[in-house]
Amino acid sequence: MSGFNCKHILGLRDIAREDICKILKTAKAMKEIISRPIKKVPALRGKTVVTLFYENSTRTKLSFDLAAKYLSADTVSLSVSTSSVKKGESLIDTARTVEAMRTDILVMRHPASGAPATLKNYLNCAIVNAGDGMNEHPTQALLDLFTIQEKKGKIEGLRVAIIGDILHSRVARSNIWGLKKLGAEVAVAAPSTLIPPEIEKLGVEVYTKVEEALKGADVVNVLRLQLERQESSLIPSLREYAMMYCINEKRLNHAKDDVLLMHPGPMNRGVEISDDVADSARSAINEQVTNGVAVRMAVLYLLAGGEKVEKID
Numbered sequence: 001m002s003g004f005n006c007k008h009i010l011g012l013r014d015i016a017r018e019d020i021c022k023i024l025k026t027a028k029a030m031k032e033i034i035s036r037p038i039k040k041v042p043a044l045r046g047k048t049v050v051t052l053f054y055e056n057s058t059r060t061k062l063s064f065d066l067a068a069k070y071l072s073a074d075t076v077s078l079s080v081s082t083s084s085v086k087k088g089e090s091l092i093d094t095a096r097t098v099e100a101m102r103t104d105i106l107v108m109r110h111p112a113s114g115a116p117a118t119l120k121n122y123l124n125c126a127i128v129n130a131g132d133g134m135n136e137h138p139t140q141a142l143l144d145l146f147t148i149q150e151k152k153g154k155i156e157g158l159r160v161a162i163i164g165d166i167l168h169s170r171v172a173r174s175n176i177w178g179l180k181k182l183g184a185e186v187a188v189a190a191p192s193t194l195i196p197p198e199i200e201k202l203g204v205e206v207y208t209k210v211e212e213a214l215k216g217a218d219v220v221n222v223l224r225l226q227l228e229r230q231e232s233s234l235i236p237s238l239r240e241y242a243m244m245y246c247i248n249e250k251r252l253n254h255a256k257d258d259v260l261l262m263h264p265g266p267m268n269r270g271v272e273i274s275d276d277v278a279d280s281a282r283s284a285i286n287e288q289v290t291n292g293v294a295v296r297m298a299v300l301y302l303l304a305g306g307e308k309v310e311k312i313d
Contacts, residue, residue, distance in 0.1 A: 004302040008127045010117050011136035012177040020145070020178060026298035026306070027146050027291070034070060034293055044073035047304050050098050051077045053109040053130065059265055059289060060130050060140070064107050067296035073104075073304075091115060092122050099123050105303055108132075126303040134168050140264050141174030143295040145182065147288050148219055151260050156183030161213045161255070162204075163247060164223030164272055167194045167234070171264045172223060176202050189213035190245070193234040210245050214254035221262045222247050222273050238271050248274040252282075260284055 004022050006015060033041055049068040053061055061077070068075040078098065091110070098106060105126045108116050113133030120127055131137040149155055160179055166172045166188050179186050180203050187205040188195070189212070200206050207213040214220065225241065235241045252259060261283045269275055278285060 008120055009138050009299055010129045012138050012141055012174045017181045023142055023298050024146050027295045030297035031294035039070050042072045043301055044071040044304050047073045047104045049073045049075050049105045050103045051107045054080050055109050055111055063292040064296050066293050067300055071297055095119050095123055099125050131170055135170055136174045137170040138174050139296055140171050141178045143292040144175055145178050146295050147284050147291050158218040159185045159216055160219040161217040162188045162221045163210055165194050165225050166190045167196050168226040169223050176204055187213040211254050217255040217259055219260045220255055225268055225272055242271050247277055249276055
């Protein structure tokens with residue numbers, strides 16, 4: 001496989017299929033590292049990784065922090081709530097200040113779509129988008145792709161159903177770009193008020209009845225209902241949403257018997273997904289978290305100029 005051609009990871013829309021495959025291949029080696037008793041290699045010794053999160057996060061931020069530490073990078077987390085941002089400092093000035101401290105990789109989450117892409121015009125360090133508004137969340141999609149590939153042995157030819165709040169989900173957008181590039185068939189299902197206009201132009205099947213999207217599905221990726229991003233009431237009530245769209249055992253019977261169930265977290269149990277399904281043998285939800293560390297290790301390693309996978313340790 002050829003070298004890695006990305007300077008930044010801003011979204012899967014603009015990443016070539018070959019580079020996605022390179023990340024997934026590298027993540028496999030990284031997962032072996034974090035399975036060891038001593039989860040540490042010197043691959044990024046002397047490199048500095050800074051996380052700058054303008055929104056709250058548990059899984060993504062923690063996994064980036066751990067990924068950098070496992071690769072022996074120096075890590076710094078900038079808390080926006082106690083930084084000069086609270087004094088009115090602009091995003092660009094904050095990022096320039098961070099880079100001036102000889103940062104090699106900046107990992108950023110921001111509520112404005114396109115914020116990480118804007119910074120690439122002002123900074124020389126590598127930038128990783130850890131979620132920007134309702135645009136993309138590339139590393140979440142990469143860990144989802146890695147999980148599917150690991151569990152199913154392939155991605156090409158699989159039918160993947162994405163269920164839930166498609167309108168507000170950056171996870172859904174990144175997953176659609178990645179899955180389509182790797183040859184999967186994608187169906188989405190949500191209430192009509194939670195389906196983005198013209199999403200079918202991305203090459204996906206669109207349904208408002210969840211059972212239709214689930215027919216013959218190899219993988220079901222359930223999305224969180226993002227009430228915090230909804231400016232007006234787009235669903236009658238949580239109870240009615242659960243009645244129509246909650247993924248439970250009965251609904252999951254429409255999918256294939258060996259269906260793989262996924263959720264990016266955090267879960268609203270009883271609303272998007274039932275307890276029996278979330279905790280079933282078909283669920284890879286906890287493994288997604290582990291895979292998130294491996295994938296983010298791969299991203300940091302490759303952006304820092306990592307050579308061949310065989311030379312990691």
